[in-house]
Amino acid sequence: MFVVIVRTAILYSLVVIVMRLMGKRQLGELQPYELVITIMISDLASLPMQDTRLPLLLGIIPIITMLIIQIFVSEIQLRSEKIRSIIDGKPSILLRNGKIDTKALREQRINIDDLMEELRVNGYFNIDDIAYVILENNGQISVIPKANLSPVTRNDLNISVPQDILPTVLIVDGKINKENLKSINKDINWLIKNINKFNIQNTEDVFIALMDSHNKFFCQQKDTIRRKE
Numbered sequence: 001m002f003v004v005i006v007r008t009a010i011l012y013s014l015v016v017i018v019m020r021l022m023g024k025r026q027l028g029e030l031q032p033y034e035l036v037i038t039i040m041i042s043d044l045a046s047l048p049m050q051d052t053r054l055p056l057l058l059g060i061i062p063i064i065t066m067l068i069i070q071i072f073v074s075e076i077q078l079r080s081e082k083i084r085s086i087i088d089g090k091p092s093i094l095l096r097n098g099k100i101d102t103k104a105l106r107e108q109r110i111n112i113d114d115l116m117e118e119l120r121v122n123g124y125f126n127i128d129d130i131a132y133v134i135l136e137n138n139g140q141i142s143v144i145p146k147a148n149l150s151p152v153t154r155n156d157l158n159i160s161v162p163q164d165i166l167p168t169v170l171i172v173d174g175k176i177n178k179e180n181l182k183s184i185n186k187d188i189n190w191l192i193k194n195i196n197k198f199n200i201q202n203t204e205d206v207f208i209a210l211m212d213s214h215n216k217f218f219c220q221q222k223d224t225i226r227r228k229e
Contacts, residue, residue, distance in 0.1 A: 003052055011045045011059055018067045023074075031088050031137060037070050088137045095133035097146075108135055119143060167212040171195075171219075174204035184211055195219055 018041060022034070041063050048059035077084040092104050094115060105115065115133065122143040124130055132144040154160075168180045170191060181191060195206055198219045209219045 004049070007052065007056055008049050010056065011049055014060060014063060015041060015045050018063055021067060022070055033073060033087055034070065037066050041066050091137060092135040093132060094135055094141075095127065095130055097131060098128045100127070104135075110135070165213045167210045167218070169208065169210045171203055171206045171209035173208075174202075174206055176203055 019038070022037075044059050044062045044066070048054045048056050073087065077087060092108055094101055094104050094108070094110065100112070100115070105111070118141045119125070119127070119130065119133070122141075124143060124145065129145055129149050130143060131146045132142075134142045134144070136142060168184055170177055170181055176188065176191065178188075181187070191209070192203065194217050195203065195209060198221065200206055200219065200221050205221055207220045207222060209217070211217055
């Protein structure tokens with residue numbers, strides 16, 4: 001039993017590292033060849049875990065080989081548009097200016113019900129309102145409305161708004177992030193003074209504290225959430 005646990009821990013760690021080195025992508029954003037490699041890696045890792053008679057290297061070596069192949073293919077794609085189009089394919093236009101391309105639907109094996117569902121999911125119910133519907137290489141569908149139906153933005157109305165920035169996290173699970181605190185030109189005394197406003201005496205009792213993009217101090221203690229200007 002101990003051997004199984006050790007082998008599982010080693011293979012799990014290896015798969016996590018390999019997936020991290022492959023890059024940050026959600027499952028729905030994987031290209032076809034990336035999805036194939038991901039499935040193969042999971043299968044290769046499961047074999048030595050299920051059968052302890054198989055040497056551990058029988059799973060480790062193929063997984064590392066698949067990682068090298070994936071990195072190699074990715075580098076080629078970055079350097080060659082032709083290779084990229086061969087491996088990933090090209091986006092398919094399913095609808096153009098209110099007219100459905102039935103040939104493209106057949107080629108991509110998409111029926112009209114699936115297309116209408118995607119339009120509804122994106123908030124459109126009339127085909128005449130759509131300029132383009134594009135099936136992307138990763139399988140997602142982009143819906144582009146006609147220009148006169150595009151949402152009005154503040155820029156269109158010449159309304160100036162400040163740019164939002166990422167909030168600065170100051171405390172997480174009771175641990176102070178001194179680097180972030182320094183980046184907003186504040187010290188620990190200022191931080192303690194602010195958490196005291198929430199009736200919290202000790203930073204170790206803080207689940208999270210941060211300064212948002214509007215210079216508002218946010219603090220949460222276990223099951224209570226409060227906000228101060």
